[in-house]
Amino acid sequence: MKRIDIIAGARPNFMKIAPIIKALEVRKAQGGELDYRLIHTGQHYDPRMSGNFFSQLGIPLPHINLEIGSGSQAEQTAAIMVRYEQVLLEQRSDLCLVVGDVNSTMACAITAQKCGVPVAHVEGGIRSGDWSMPEEINRMVTDSISNWFFTTSASANKALRSTGVREGQIHFVGNTMIDTLLANMDRLKAPDFWADQRLVAGQYFVATLHRPSNVDDASGFTRLLAAIGEASRGLPVVFPVHPRTAKTLREVDGIPSNFRLVDPQPYLEFNFLVRHSKAVITDSGGITEEATVMGVPCITLRDSTERPETVEQGTNELIGTNPDNVKGVLDKLFSGLWKKGAIPELWDGHTGERIVEVLERIL
The missing domain is CATH 3.40.50.2000 (Glycogen Phosphorylase B;)
Known part of the structure; x- marks a missing residue:
């Protein structure tokens, strides 16, 4: 053995x-x-x-x-x-x-x-x-x-x-990330706050941010949150707060009113949120893979990605870290012009x- x-x-x-x-x-x-x-x-x-x-x-x-x-x-x-x-x-x-x-x-x-x-x-x-x-x-x-x-x-x-x-x-x-997703797709479940927050499928965003380039500087982070809040046209933005991000959030003055700050979510609840969202706004790599397989539009706030197949084949778009880029890409989403995407080989x-x-x- x-x-x-x-x-x-x-x-x-x-x-x-x-x-x-x-x-x-x-x-x-x-x-x-x-x-x-x-x-x-x-x-x-x-x-x-x-x-x-x-x-x-x-x-x-x-x-x-x-x-x-x-x-x-x-x-x-x-x-x-x-x-x-x-x-x-x-x-x-x-x-x-x-x-x-x-x-x-x-x-x-x-x-x-x-x-x-x-x-x-x-x-x-x-x-x-x-x-x-x-x-x-x-x-x-x-x-x-x-x-x-x-x-x-x-x-x-x-x-x-x-x-x-x-x-x-x-x-x-x-x-293997996709093995896990596909094996649990039928088990995904709404988080406890779903009803209290009056979330409706396709009528909210999910945001996850934890990269130093996005969250370590309070001033820049404030601008980024404001840009997302404005460009999301009043729809709720469900924001599971990473422990790293929580430190800077305490220094942010004025979190947009449509943001819904929640704890990091368990696997089944988080992917339920992603699956039923209008789009995901993230700086994570793995989430871009899951969103691609679920056919959910994904906006990545980074200048590069180690998962180019999610951009070249999937539903992901790489827009950089400049908050000024957020409005244009969300306008494109609201106009119904987002690419459909395909699932990568194997x-x-x-x-x-x-x-x-x-x-x-x-x-």
Whole structure:
């Protein structure tokens, strides 16, 4: 029996590992040779950001929780490396499987390689080209030391090839985030505040903002909120507030009256909101993927994206961080001129199964 360490540490990771764990469990029941050890680094330690994902997505409780908690980029990375190294020294695994681009991903990849454990990177090869994003550094470092790559798109494959990664190391399998979405589409449910806020399907927006370029400067953030509030023509803007964003919000003078500030939402409730919204306004990468599959217009307040397929094929438009750009793009939406979009190749709900098939061959 070969054992895989599956690393998760932050909210996006849980959506990405759920289909892999499910596929591994199915293969074990069929007599498969792979076992796994789920390791939660504790990078997201707020239950609103991680805890309810385990129950909602059917993820088993972690075998190990490193309980890292908060800290700077360097503090988190160092603490994860120290504690994961202790785990491997006590009981070595046969493979370290990391997902996405958070600090936990890079830290565990480095530690595993230094302990002689090979690394497979789910969502390898994606690139924004923006080195000011900590996630971009995490992606590049992780990919530079990974042995195998599970990719979501042709652009990710191209990026890996351009750095000298051999064809046999790249496995184009699709998107586990979409596996999770499609598996739970019939379970999506309205949040508790739906009736109290008098929300009507197709007559409200969802906004999520947490990137430093958008939220760290109170003056710029105020301008951005005002632009969204005005351009949304009085429709409610449901705004789940990320812990990082909450700090700056306390300094903002005059939140638009049509904004509805709510806590970070559990997976099923959040995607219900997205599915039934008029559009999503975001600076997140993962949400652009989910919106594309659900056919919901998506407006991304960033200058670059590591998921170009959501723009080239999907429902997403990249408009930059200038608040002056918001009105024009929302006018286009209200005029009924938004593109319909299409679902990218292999975003079909079976990525977890394809990953496990490859893992069985590798190990």
